[in-house]
Amino acid sequence: MSGLLGAVASRLQRWIIPGFIVLFVLFAALSLMRDEWRIPLTDIERGQQDTPLGLTLGLDLQGGVHLVYETVDPNPTPEQLNGVVQIIRTRVDQFGVAEPLIQTLGANRIVVQLPGVQDVQAAKDLIGAPAVLDFRELIPIPIEPGEDTGATIDSASDDATDAEATPEAEPTIDDGAESTPVPADPTPTNAAESTAGPSDGTTSAPKLANVSPSIAAQTTPEPTTVTTPLPSATATVTPETTATEGPTEPVVETPTPEPDAEFRLEWEIARAVVDGEEVELTGDRLEPGSAQVGFNPTTGAPEVYFQMDSQGREAFRLVSRRLVGQLMGIFLDDEAILTPRIQSEIPTSPRITGLDLAEAQILAIQLNAGAFPIPLEKEPILERDVDAFLGADALERGLRAGMVGILLVALFMVLYYRMNGVVAAVALIIYAILVLGTFKSIPVVLTLSGLAAFVLSFGFAVDANVLIFERMKEELRAGRSMGSAIDIGFNRAWPAIRDGNFTTLIIAAILFWFGERLGASLVQGFALTLAIGIVLSMFSALVITRRLLRLVTNFEPLRKTRFYIP
């Protein structure tokens, strides 16, 4: 009875392990061929199109941008950091990047990977800007004793000088009656020409954002009320420059605050009391998702229009009534993009004009996504762009070099170790299938350094085989039978294989830590690939090679010792 059970058990044992190996290898091979077989272990997905075997390629092999941003505050809460990630994700999604990766990194950093992006500058403008929109008015601020009263620099009142410099460029009068928004057309034909109307005359500098002085109600009941003549015809002034210069001209012009030496004017966020509650006119008052790009029906210039919530609309109406005859500032990220003079009470949300189409589209996306909960450094602390050409070139050269190297190694093994070498070469092919199948299943992103680690891991996989075969040869020369030579060879080689691979695993773990701290995908890709390679190469040498050798030596014509000893 027990003998029968034992026989069954030993038969099972004989078949279970090889069966398992065959299934494992088959699965790995199939996973390389079929996309549906991919096991989704993580939610990280990156570019997949047109890659060999459907492997996930890193940015250095397919081209794209890798950016690391840092918050200004070194210790944000996880909620704040995740909030920033969410907003960046919304922006990037609306921008239309295929398979982006946006993740937090450490306590105060965010990694953004955009595969295949060509216009890096536009992408950085989209991601980095905090997109804090607010509406401001000029408030007199008492001047501290000792401050130079005559030459107070008002950072926001720059427009006046520009008006002096270009007095002929008079502002538009935007008739509210005809300012029904035109739906955004993806291909604006005459937009550039149309802007060259009498309003701002900006054709000379099409690249610059001309701050067109128009503020208009979208749906105005009284057609005549909303007109926006302005002192500021900053036709050729970019928003960047407007915020930095600034003499004090509006101080004299503005009627309400006396041009007293005791005061200077500063832009402050406009406030109004609505239903007994003080409301600040900021981007928070925007209806989510309401920002859109449209075109001015008269000039054809691109405009961004949006809706404010009821409190915001009411507050805006009250503020505009209070500011009739005075300036209002529309600020984006502390830079004045529009400073119209209010002609009359405005009962609805304003529009933002004076941007080119690309800028208008980015602004609309940013307004819809909302502002960051905490400020982010505008420029990335780490940036890596590789264009698609270099990526494809690197991939091609890497694959070709890897193939050549691996083929040469297989050739050497067959020539030097004969039958053993053939077995090792087959084991190496299985090893390659296993590694690539693992890459695809996890999935591991294949970077250039990962490719190098993969090719290098062949060296380690071969090493284990070489160690075993050398030991086997010794045993065969000592006159042992084939079966016991195989067993003793494997057993004797094991400590060296274990020790050597273990130290390399230590190195891989250290490198992985080093890479993770930096968001350096190059180093991490190398470490991860090396670790996977080591584990699988041990499996390949100790299990697959051994089984294959047993299989081959069971076949009588291949048992001759001279096939194994050179």
Added chain:
Amino acid sequence: MINFAKYRATYFLFSLVLIVGGLSALFLGPGLSFSIEFSSGAAVDATFVAPTEQEAVEDAIDSLGYEGALVQGFGDREYFLRLPLAEQSERQQLDVRNALEEYAGPLQGYSFDLVSPAVARETVRNGLFAVLIAVVGILGYIVYAFRSIRHPFRYGIAAIIALVHDIAVAFAMAGLFMLIASQWLHLEISSMFLVGILTLLGYSINDTIVIFDRIRENILRDTNRDIVATTNYSIMESMGRSINTSFTTLVVLLALFLLGPTTIRDFLFVMIIGVVSGTYSSIFTASQVIVSWETRSFGNLPFIGGGRGGSTSSAATSPSAS
């Protein structure tokens, strides 16, 4: 049997000359500079569609208002640029690609890397930490792995000496390379260079352990043999394996170095030197340190005519090693 141990003083001298010579070239010649990953800045690799004058490229960089930019040309179409970078708070937008296309013509291939000073400082700190942890971890593992034989600590130290030897050789060769062939390939201490150094640590220790493993086995198996004979015998036994493994690894590394993409050449250079040096050092440095330590003698120099204690060591060597 070849008496490897007999000329150990020669091996030590050879390594010393190589390292001192190479390191002199490193410090006196053009030397190795740190990549932007460790020193911060922006690095651009731009390949133009048509041959482009260096002056046009320099004009493009000037238009960005950058001082201290380094422009280096490879051939007449490819240029390598290095731009210094201010601290984060004073940073300006840097659109090199547009400037290059505007001033110097359309680009075929373009890559841009930027590392801010704060990140670079962090990388240096983490890099040093990584190397330190690697050395400590490996030392600990060797002592553990050789705990069963006499003087496991000596084996650990011998392996570390071989490691230091290999790293020194890698830097020395990089210094020599920069002196002779920097026009062909510009080596830098980059993060991939560091990855190469750490991987070389793993490779070198692997190779050393295979020989030490034989020594361990042979000491336990045959207690009659002395350490010199045991070491010679163990080297003989593992020689085939060492050379074959190094050869196959070298083949794949050389294929990548010569045919593969340029981005990881820092890494490949270090690894190629490391594989050769690692194989050499496990036979001619690590094992010979063990022999010298156990016999308390450095062997003799054949050409100079016997170093310190040369006669005693040959007396100790000759009887058993046949």
